[in-house]
Amino acid sequence: MTTTTLPPASYRVTPVRVLRSEWHKLWTLRSTWTTLAATSVLTVAMGAGLGAAYDGDGEGRLDTVVFVLLGTQFATVNLGVLGILATAGEYSTGQIRASMTAVPRRLPVLWSKAAVLTAVTLPLTLWTNLLTFPLAQSFLTGTDQAASLGDPGVLRALAGNAAGLTLLTVLALGIGALARSVPMATGAFIGLVMIVPEVLAMLPYDTADDAVRYFPGRALEALTTAQPLPGSASPGAALLAMALWASAALAAAAVLLRRRDV
Template sequence: MSSATTERSAPGAPVPQYVPTEHRVTFAGLLRSEWIKFWSVRSVVTTMLVSVVAIVGLGALLSWAVASSLADPGAGRTPGPPGIDATGASLQGAQLASLALAAVGVIVIAGEYSTGMVRTSFTTAPGRLGVYAAKALVLAVSVAVVAGLAVFAAFFVGQAVLDTQDAGASIGDDGVLRAVLGHVAMVVGFALAGLGLGALLRNSAGAICTVVAAIFVVPLLLMALPESWGGEEVRAYWFSNTVTNVTTVPQQAEFLGVGAGLAVFAAWVAVLLGLGAAALRSRDV
């Protein structure tokens, strides 16, 4: 049988006063919190890994297919490298991975709405925009580093494969480094666009479907738009088409130039992020 003893203050002793400590939320603290949350969500980590595999694996596979066709030319063809875009062949995987990375951007914010965790985040930082900015910065840095390494790896692996048929490109060739970095800028921009749409729609499935349509479906539909209705201008200024010449070595006259394309693409991303920020401030959780 045990007995419990309770300490009592001596008669006349002052009662200790507990003063609550005020903890100020800083942007550095928000960044640390969002970094931990980003890399703690299994679906985010899995999608990032899938993106790396897609960028490197598909780039190597397509480069191997091109090299094989050069090694065994069909009837009527002469051996040797035709006018192929060696850089584009090795980076095709980044085009597909951009969808997965855009989905990561959606999950980062819309996933918290589905679980209810966003209430805790906004209670900690009532201004909301600090949380949103921290999410955007963590997302941009994470995608830039992970996808950037994968894009460069895909390029060098692909060129090594193509060099077996003397068809590879060098990173120092005209337009090659710009195209490689352009793919990195593209996937980061798509991820941030996904974040903006996720904040705006607050539904993962709806936002992912919207960003997929914006990247791949709408450009195909715009090809049927008559020139008399401004089809050429609409196609050139459409979101995913603006980076066409940024990500390719051979330039296509029907699309915006590198500088203009980057500027318009950045404007698209900024508008989508701005719409998401406005929705955060004006709508209840």
Template structure:
């Protein structure tokens, strides 16, 4: 290992420990993570209770139904990601951070690593709890084996893919929020931009009359494309495949981090 590699590893290790300490000790982190989990599970339970499957069948995707709460929990994740950066700019703590670790891209990489790890952990809890709740609620609403619905189980390949993909989806939303917040340096603006990207695209899609344009927009919209990973039935009808859709969201996250990283590197703290 070269001297430069060793120095980078040392800087990254220090930055990683510092970012973990800052995120862990921030007053809002625990509450926001808990809120994200609670909202994700609660909305999933509400959706599972609200939909009935009659004897004739309902054509619903039971797994996607149980994971409906991810569409709400992602908003809290976006807020957490924005606060992870904007809080330091608001207090001026960012200057101390960049003095301790002068390489700004190392700082951003450490922030992204810690944030992704935390969101992956809480997202796993939220998704597993949502599936467990759906497993108990949905059969009472007609989602039974007699109607073609097996109990929700991670032993089922499509269900496992939907669950793992939903966790990755939340982590990617967090990285988009981190990149945007690094670029704009202000929490409210960052949250507004990220929520706009997530929730306004589907609204625009609904008002577009051309089916072909609707399909193209669905293929590039962060939320619509990313949540295709939750689908377990009628995959041929999707505008984009499950993993391809998550790949689109990955491109959005990479672009946000790239822009944020470039601006962080070029301008004063």
């Protein structure tokens, strides 16, 4: 009669231990600190700079929150790169083999990466937005861009922008896991978020215009507006669209991870 010896409890793989491993892995990378710091600093600096330089002429007036958070254009790229490095970066260094050897079921690694990035990105972007808006508004008093946190739609737009940027980061993580190459994943992410919607918008078809509203970049714009613009998706529909984009990327990455060798 043979008996099966279970590994000691200290060596068992548990969801909490996988999460802890991915958390430590993320924070030990210098690129994480650099990217997150650059995201906050650029957003705050650009918001304050735009507020200080605004002359109040009101020409081509943007939504107040969109105007103040124009710096999130840099955040889109920065956080996208962070998400890509979390997966494709491990393939480029070969570290992914160690991760999958330690966690043979593989998928907990992917889910843990997504959870850790969400836990880091959402508070950071929300805190940055809540700092940037009042700072910029201190320069905009008396202009047509003056607003307060209590105005209709402002807090919702600030939180919506943070949620949208977080989902973009998770989307980038999924693309990185699919491409397994940092340059390829970066090109695919920028193409999906910035280039493809502009190309589709030039097509003379109403269906193309309707589809463009729900692409990640346009959905993020809809989430960032305090007052929804005509022809754009509603905040609820935009948030759902971004969640579906991120979920689809993660689902495709999970299927590929199970079927293909590391």
